[in-house]
Amino acid sequence: MSIVVTGATGKLGRLVVGELLRKVPAEQINAVVRDRAKAADLAERGVRLAVADYNAPDTFDGLFAAGDKVLLISGNEFDKGRPQQHRVVIDAAKAAGVALLAYTSAPGSLTAALADDHRATEEILLGSGVPYVLLRNGWYHENYTENLAPVLAHDAVVAAAGEGRVSSASRADYAAAAAAVLTGEGHENKTYELGGDEAWSFAEYAAELSRQTGRKITYNPVSEEEMTGILAGVGLPGPLAAILAGVDTSISRGELVVTSGDLSRLAGRPTTPLADAIAAGLKEQQG
Numbered sequence: 340m341s342i343v344v345t346g347a348t349g350k351l352g353r354l355v356v357g358e359l360l361r362k363v364p365a366e367q368i369n370a371v372v373r374d375r376a377k378a379a380d381l382a383e384r385g386v387r388l389a390v391a392d393y394n395a396p397d398t399f400d401g402l403f404a405a406g407d408k409v410l411l412i413s414g415n416e417f418d419k420g421r422p423q424q425h426r427v428v429i430d431a432a433k434a435a436g437v438a439l440l441a442y443t444s445a446p447g448s449l450t451a452a453l454a455d456d457h458r459a460t461e462e463i464l465l466g467s468g469v470p471y472v473l474l475r476n477g478w479y480h481e482n483y484t485e486n487l488a489p490v491l492a493h494d495a496v497v498a499a500a501g502e503g504r505v506s507s508a509s510r511a512d513y514a515a516a517a518a519a520v521l522t523g524e525g526h527e528n529k530t531y532e533l534g535g536d537e538a539w540s541f542a543e544y545a546a547e548l549s550r551q552t553g554r555k556i557t558y559n560p561v562s563e564e565e566m567t568g569i570l571a572g573v574g575l576p577g578p579l580a581a582i583l584a585g586v587d588t589s590i591s592r593g594e595l596v597v598t599s600g601d602l603s604r605l606a607g608r609p610t611t612p613l614a615d616a617i618a619a620g621l622k623e624q625q626g
Contacts, residue, residue: 340438341387342521343403345371345428346412348378350481351443354514355410355521356381362522371402393424396431403435408521411442413457417579422459429460433467439527440464441472441520443513446532446597451589452582470527472520477534477597478507478586480613483544484620489573491624496545496558499566499587503541506534506597509611516605534597535610547614551621563588 342359346352347370359368365385372378378388391398393414403409409432414424425442432440442464445457457475464471490496516533520526545558561569563584570580589595603610 340406340408341367341369341404343369343371343389343407343409344412345391345393345410346414347381348372348374349412349415351510351514352412353381354511355412355517356386358514358518359521360384360386362518369407393427394419396427399427399431401435403432403437405436405438407432407435407437408439409437409441410517410521411440413443413460417456417582418576421456422463425460426463429464429467429469433469438470439472439521440469441474441517441526443517444473444475446475446477446534446595447530448532448594448597449586449589450592450594451585453586472526472528473530474513474517474520475530475532476513477532477602478505478595479513480507480509480535480611480616481620482507484613484616485623487548487620487624490548490556491552491554494554494556496541496548496556497561497566497569498541498558499561499563499584499591500541501560501591503587503590503593503595504538505540505590505595506536506538507595507613508533508535508602509616512602512606512610515607516602519605519607531601531605532597532599533602533605534595534599535613536600536603537610537612538596539613544613544617547617551614551617 344355369387370381371389371391373392375390382388389402411428414421445454542558545556548556566584567580571577
């Protein structure tokens with residue numbers, strides 16, 4: 340039996356593999372990657388590699404084995420039909436008779452267009468008959484703290500989220516939860532709503548940035564249309580800009596507040612405070 344992680348060289352995938360290496364021998368971990376060279380460091384740690392691509396179904400032929408536990412990390416190619424990409428993995432997992440397939444989805448409360456691909460994938464997975472776990476990941480701290488340059492350039496946090504709150508957590512928190520599911524027992528056919536222990540508003544985010552930088556950073560709320568234009572103006576494709584601005588509107592409605600406690604319970608520790616992620620982001624920004 341292997342634990343198989345797709346998208347293993349992505350930001351979340353690498354963290355999941357790192358968590359697994361603390362729990363199981365490296366030879367039990369199979370990292371699925373598109374580019375073997377980008378996973379050289381994983382191979383050096385004893386992790387087995389498999390090269391496959393969501394867009395090439397035949398690359399998944401024979402990749403899984405009966406009894407494997409699989410983590411399907413959702414793709415990020417919004418323009419290539421993600422549910423069909425994910426179906427390639429699910430079909431291969433079903434054919435092999437895997438013991439479990441965990442999928443990184445979106446909160447059940449999220450109605451923004453971003454959730455559409457996740458709901459479609461969940462439907463495919465549940466219809467497959469494969470033992471599943473839905474890891475409905477909330478928002479990541481790093482969605483904000485890895486992109487501090489424009490905030491610091493203008494001393495302003497701009498979002499279309501009104502006074503809405505976000506139960507975000509660090510990627511490392513979500514990775515710890517995924518690893519716990521992949522190495523634990525009794526998770527079959529469960530759905531976990533995952534989010535940080537404490538929700539925050541964008542005004543509070545700006546205040547924490549002000550505290551840590553010693554500068555006055557304000558929160559400037561804008562409309563969804565204005566936010567779409569701002570994101571498109573910095574180079575995001577129009578459809579993606581609209582999807583992300585739509586998430587802000589969902590935040591304004593409280594759709595990214597998660598109160599289940601599932602994330603800290605699975606991770607076995609409290610989730611990472613936003614202030615810690617801001618400190619890490621500022622340190623990286625300073626070079």
